[in-house]
Amino acid sequence: MSGAAGLLLAFDKRLLVTGGAGFIASHVVVSLVEKYPNYLIINLDKLDYCASLKNLEAISQKHNYKFIQGDICEPHFIKQLFETEKIDIVLHFAAQTHVDLSFWHALEFKYVNVYGTHVLVTAAYEASVEKFVYVSTDEVYGGSSDEEFDESSPKRPTNPYASSKAAAECFVQSYWERYQFPVVITRSSNVYGPHQYPEKVIPKFISLLQQNRKCCIHGSGLQKRNFLYATDVVEAFLTVLKEGKPGEIYNIGTNFEMSITQLAKELIQLIKKTSSESEVEHWVDYVKDRPTNDIRYPMKSEKMHSLGWRPKVPWKEGIKKTIEWYRENFHNWKNVEKALEPFPVTQPFMHIDIS
Template sequence: MSAAGRTEPLGPPSSFAKRLLVTGGAGFIASHVIVSLVEDYPNYMIINLDKLDYCASLKNLETISNKQNYKFIQGDICNSHFVKLLFETEKIDIVLHFAAQTHVDLSFVRAFEFTYVNVYGTHVLVSAAHEARVEKFIYVSTDEVYGGSLDKFPAVITRSSNVYGPHQYPEKVIPKFISLLQHNRKCCIHGSGLQTRNFLYATDVVEAFLTVLKKGKPGEIYNIGTNFEMSVLQLAKELIQLIKETSSESEMENWVDYVNDRPTNDMRYPMKSEKIHGLGWRPKVPWKEGIKKTIDWYRENFHNWKNAEKALEPFPVQPPFV
């Protein structure tokens, strides 16, 4: 296995209170989680496992890359021998599993890869974690793909609303629209644009995961939702107003391009989150604050990924870009 960030060879664990494995840690949400864990829990060793797919970037972790309680390991959760060796070598206590294929548009044309990574990869990781007798396994997903008896394995499942903020690869709607407008291109609206989505800022979802880490009960599923809801068309108009500094409806229309809809496109999917509210978590970051921070970040960091421009097309570019 290869390591970066911390460059010393892998060896016996040092004297940390806990050793946490975060999969997919160079991606969007997990990178925020890692930064928070490394900074707030100096007595925990945080191990970042990521294969560095097209949507990952180690630049997301530059602020903590030299910390003594952080280690990056490049590897694939679908490699069962590698994963088994990782658990044996690193003596993992807790797993936060973020690694997954997540982009809806790509799922239509790369269905096998999505199944392979999201189901088989999770199976490999759970098997190794079960054999290693980890204390807790937090599974960040929307499907119950791990199987097995909850009496034997301490899994906690989370399901979150659409998360936005810095570090997100610009294939998702908010960073895509922001980046298109910042490159003087039109927002591409799938279908009518009347589909609504609930948006949750990255630092809020990080706090939710940390709450589940500390208080979540094995066998439970926690929805991490927000009441803030907006249509895709309204989102485009708000971003046009903020980035292009116009409130004229006619001028706004000049920055919108309606394209074919997805093969399937849910109109809305709100969630009830009373269970995690009972653990003491609620979202804190207002939309106006979160979207301003996000716009500012993409203005300086769009090129954190190779070939990021290809993510700005209305639909995925084939063959898959790397």
């Protein structure tokens, strides 16, 4: 038996995680590697600006972990990957996700998020993988002031990022409808915690404040978001891997909701150690809103609850851990200071993504 053949037989399952050097996926990769030593976890990432292999240092030398640098938008490479690595399960996280940038680079978002997903799901289907999990977003529902979204709610995306994710969902779902290929789609609330590139609102506000700079808020700041801690969403994906039914969509949501203004104020109080209203206001700047800014994305998550998952980490605990992590790890990315810079003044909004 050749060494390569022996290696293929050494693991019960071979899981491909795309975008595994990014925020959420890196947490998932670390958890899978640690919890399933009999599974080979293959991390495919092209190492874009928001990815960092430092997120994976804890497991980089583990026998059941493998990193491959590559692009989901290259069909020949992806086809070869499935042929050589004998993938059993796919968790597809890789995507362009920055909402603000999507207004200016809509074609790039469509290319990566739609075409890249089409390339990946096609290769997975041809390789007869046993489960394909597509990681989508609550933003496909569009904003709502009062409606709670369940998995059957219509998709009404309001920005190029959300539109690209909704379109990619359609490609993935079509493989279930046409071929009964075992796909599962997830839509999660805003996730926060360690490893997130500081272009998104929580790590950006934390990093700005830790550098004695002000939080910049789009528009009124009354937009609300549901925030879910990273370890909770990891448990959700592990649950979907084990219990998720083919052809189903699962909302991974939380009832914890906070306005962006309230978020800024809480972070200011925690980092600047002040409760004075005037001092808090000193650390906030309100800037022009982006072209669309959904009010809120409240989701019903009963289907996930029926699988045995519920969020566990309280906000106070999660945000404390997050603040501490960025104090020590802000420079995990190359040129990370760019994440804190505003767009050029010729453009109508700041580089702050509340998603």
